[in-house]
Amino acid sequence: MHMNWFKFSSPATFYPLAGKLVPWFFWLATLLALVGLYVSFALAPTDFQQGEAYRIIFVHVPAAWMSMFIYVVMAGWAAMGLALNARLSAMMAQALAPTGAMFTLLALVTGSLWGKPMWGTWWVWDARLTSELILLFLYLGFMALQSSIDDPRRADRAGALLALVGVVNVPIIYFSVKWWNTLHQGSTINMGVAPKMAATMLLGMLLMALAFWMYSIAVSLLRVRCIMLERERSSDWVKALTAKGAK
Amino acid sequence: MKQAWLTVLKRDLLQAYRRRSDIATTLFFFVIVSSLFPLGIGPEPAVLSSIAPGVLWVAALLAGMISLSRMFAADFSDGSLEQLLLAPQPLAVLVTAKILAHWLVCGLPVVLLAPLIGLQYALPNEALWVLVYSLLLGTPTLSLIGAIGAALTLGVRGSGLLVALLVLPLYIPTLIFGAGAVATSQHGMSAEAHLSLLAAVSLLSLVLAPVATAAALRISVE
Numbered sequence: 001m002h003m004n005w006f007k008f009s010s011p012a013t014f015y016p017l018a019g020k021l022v023p024w025f026f027w028l029a030t031l032l033a034l035v036g037l038y039v040s041f042a043l044a045p046t047d048f049q050q051g052e053a054y055r056i057i058f059v060h061v062p063a064a065w066m067s068m069f070i071y072v073v074m075a076g077w078a079a080m081g082l083a084l085n086a087r088l089s090a091m092m093a094q095a096l097a098p099t100g101a102m103f104t105l106l107a108l109v110t111g112s113l114w115g116k117p118m119w120g121t122w123w124v125w126d127a128r129l130t131s132e133l134i135l136l137f138l139y140l141g142f143m144a145l146q147s148s149i150d151d152p153r154r155a156d157r158a159g160a161l162l163a164l165v166g167v168v169n170v171p172i173i174y175f176s177v178k179w180w181n182t183l184h185q186g187s188t189i190n191m192g193v194a195p196k197m198a199a200t201m202l203l204g205m206l207l208m209a210l211a212f213w214m215y216s217i218a219v220s221l222l223r224v225r226c227i228m229l230e231r232e233r234s235s236d237w238v239k240a241l242t243a244k245g246a247k
Numbered sequence: 248m249k250q251a252w253l254t255v256l257k258r259d260l261l262q263a264y265r266r267r268s269d270i271a272t273t274l275f276f277f278v279i280v281s282s283l284f285p286l287g288i289g290p291e292p293a294v295l296s297s298i299a300p301g302v303l304w305v306a307a308l309l310a311g312m313i314s315l316s317r318m319f320a321a322d323f324s325d326g327s328l329e330q331l332l333l334a335p336q337p338l339a340v341l342v343t344a345k346i347l348a349h350w351l352v353c354g355l356p357v358v359l360l361a362p363l364i365g366l367q368y369a370l371p372n373e374a375l376w377v378l379v380y381s382l383l384l385g386t387p388t389l390s391l392i393g394a395i396g397a398a399l400t401l402g403v404r405g406s407g408l409l410v411a412l413l414v415l416p417l418y419i420p421t422l423i424f425g426a427g428a429v430a431t432s433q434h435g436m437s438a439e440a441h442l443s444l445l446a447a448v449s450l451l452s453l454v455l456a457p458v459a460t461a462a463a464l465r466i467s468v469e
Contacts, residue, residue, distance in 0.1 A: 137416040144412050148403050157466040158399045162413060165395055165459055169417050172448065176420035179444075180427060 009088050011228040012237040018221040025218035032211035040204030053117045060110035062209035063103045064128075066216060067135060068170075070100035074142075075167035078160035088224075090156035091231065093163060094146060095224035099216050101139035107132055127178040134173055138166045152231055251336045252344045259348030262321070269317065273353045274360060277310035281364045292369035299368035300378070300429035306364075307357050307382060307425075308418050311389040314353040315397040315410055318345060319464070323401050332468055338461040346387075346394045346457065354386035370433070377432040377442075384445045385425040391449075391456035392417050398463035420448055 008014045040058035074096040081089035111129060112122045123129065142162055149155035232238050263270060284302045285295055322328035331341055361382050362375045370378065396414035400406035428441035 134416050134419060137412070141413045141416065144409055145399060145403075148400075148405055148409055154466060154469075158463065161395075161459060161463050161466060162399060165417070168455065169420075172420050172451075173416070176423045176444075180423040 009086055011088055011091075011232050012235070014088055015225060015228050015237070015241075018225050022218050022221050022225075025214045025221065029211050029214035029218055032207055032214060036204055036207030036211050039200060039207055044200045044204050053114065056110050056114045058204050058208050060107055060114060061205055062212045063110060064107040064132065065209055066212045067100055067104035067107050067132065070096055070103065070216060071135065071138070071163075071170065072167060074100060075163040078163040081156060082160045082164070087156070087231070088228075090160060091224050091227045092220065093160060094156070095220040095227055096216075097139055097143050097146075098223070099219050101136060101143065103212070103216075104132060104136040104139060108136065127174075127180075131174045131177045134177070135170070138170070142166070248336045248340060251334060252340060255331070255341050255344035256348050259345055260351065263348065263352040269314075270352055270356060273310050273314045274356050276313060277306050277357050277360065278364065280306040280309060282367075285367070295367075296369040296371075296374075296433065299365060299370050300374075300426040300433070303361055303364060303368070303378065304381075304385075304422050304426040304429075307361065307386060308389060308415070308422055310357055311353060311386060311393060312411060312414055312418075313407075314349070315393040315414065316400075316407055318349050318394060318397045319401055320397075323468070328464070329468060332464060338464065339457040342394065342457045342460045342464070343453075346390050346460070349394070350387050350390040354390055358382040358386055370429075374429050374433045377438045378429050380442060381425040381428040381438070381445055384442060384449055385421045388421045388445075388449045388452045389418060391452040391460075392421075394460040395456055395463055398460045398467055401464070401467040421445065424448065 008017055036058070041055060044055070044058075046052055074093045077089045077093040077096065080086060081093060108129070111132070115124060116122050142159055145162055146155045146159040149158055229238055229241075281303055284298065288294060288298065319328060322331065332338060334341060358379060361378055365375045365378050393410075393414050396410045396417075399413065400410045403409060424441045424445040428438040428445065431441060432438040
């Protein structure tokens with residue numbers, strides 16, 4: 001069977017496809033989020049140590065997962081854009097960055113909301129919190145670099161290189177922060193030992209993670225559509241589209 | 248290739264020598280930043296010596312960073328950077344000469360001056376030595392990683408602030424191991440583990456950073 005693998009690597013063909021996919025992913029995200037919220041807030045048992053406040057982890061943990069995962073995906077698109085010189089890959093990387101930064105911020109905020117009743121403090125220089133904060137800086141650096149370069153081609157390539165440098169550094173930063181942390185403070189708070197989780201809790205967390213995943217795909221497709229229109233505004237397919245008055 | 252490498256190094260050093268005040272600015276920046284902390288925190292020797300490793304390392308980080316924009320900017324504006332890019336020798340190798348020149352001009356003076364500031368912070372003798380070793384091992388990494396940031400932000404508006412946002416998060420491992428080495432020696436433990444990790448980070452960046460810098464320069468100049 002012969003297939004043209006690169007059919008949708010051109011903005012002209014990808015734009016309508018993304019337009020068709022976006023509603024599906026939004027619906028999936030809404031559905032999964034509703035079920036996930038029901039499972040995590042109604043079905044999951046109350047934690048005997050932490051009470052009801054633990055339920056914030058159903059938002060916090062998936063957000064933290066997504067924040068790291070999106071950075072890797074972003075770097076993957078960036079690498080592809082550099083290697084194959086594909087415009088769309090770079091646009092995808094650019095479209096993913098704000099969502100990744102949003103999830104990083106969400107993980108930090110929910111983490112501190114959880115930390116206040118649990119640890120009695122909004123912020124602890126814990127290894128995970130600190131590396132999450134640094135991840136936010138990496139996202140912000142990527143976005144700042146891209147937005148301060150006017151030439152989109154150069155912005156793409158410079159951003160891609162920065163994302164790759166960042167992805168090499170993320171494990172180094174994570175381990176250095178971890179060792180720094182164990183050096184400075186004793187194990188007053190140990191998040192490393194995962195408590196045994198009830199199956200419903202795990203289910204709720206997984207459903208929420210899937211919902212966030214679908215949301216990320218939907219939003220980044222929506223964003224990449226805007227980027228495509230903006231970047232390709234002088235191309236024929238955008239002109240045909242705008243002439244038709246299509247949405 | 249050796250010839251070209253030496254030429255680049257000599258040229259950069261000569262240029263730095265002709266503009267000696269630039270070197271002094273970096274050095275004074277380091278001194279001023281590290282002198283502000285006692286003024287803000289108070290002169291108790293016990294407090295000062297406990298914050299000294301972190302403060303001196305952060306000051307070294309910042310001093311290394313503010314001088315980054317000079318690494319390629321002048322060459323970029325007068326066109327000699329393009330000549331470097333067109334040279335038959337591999338760019339990643341030639342770039343190491345520029346990075347070495349930057350370190351010799353901006354990193355090494357900080358390393359040599361640091362023990363003096365350390366004395367003001369009531370650091371014990373042994374910790375002073377560890378401070379020098381750690382800076383000696385760590386500051387080349389700052390120049391190496393910084394070169395990537397400097398190359399990426401070449402000719403970009405607001406590049407001075409942007410380079411801080413790009414480069415400082417990447418400096419964190421060096422800061423942790425460097426300041427950690429001094430702190431452990433203060434507590435009477437061996438700083439060897441930290442120094443080894445610092446050396447490992449340096450070697451890794453020595454391998455990867457010139458390649459990334461060369462790629463970044465090609466992106467910025469084309």
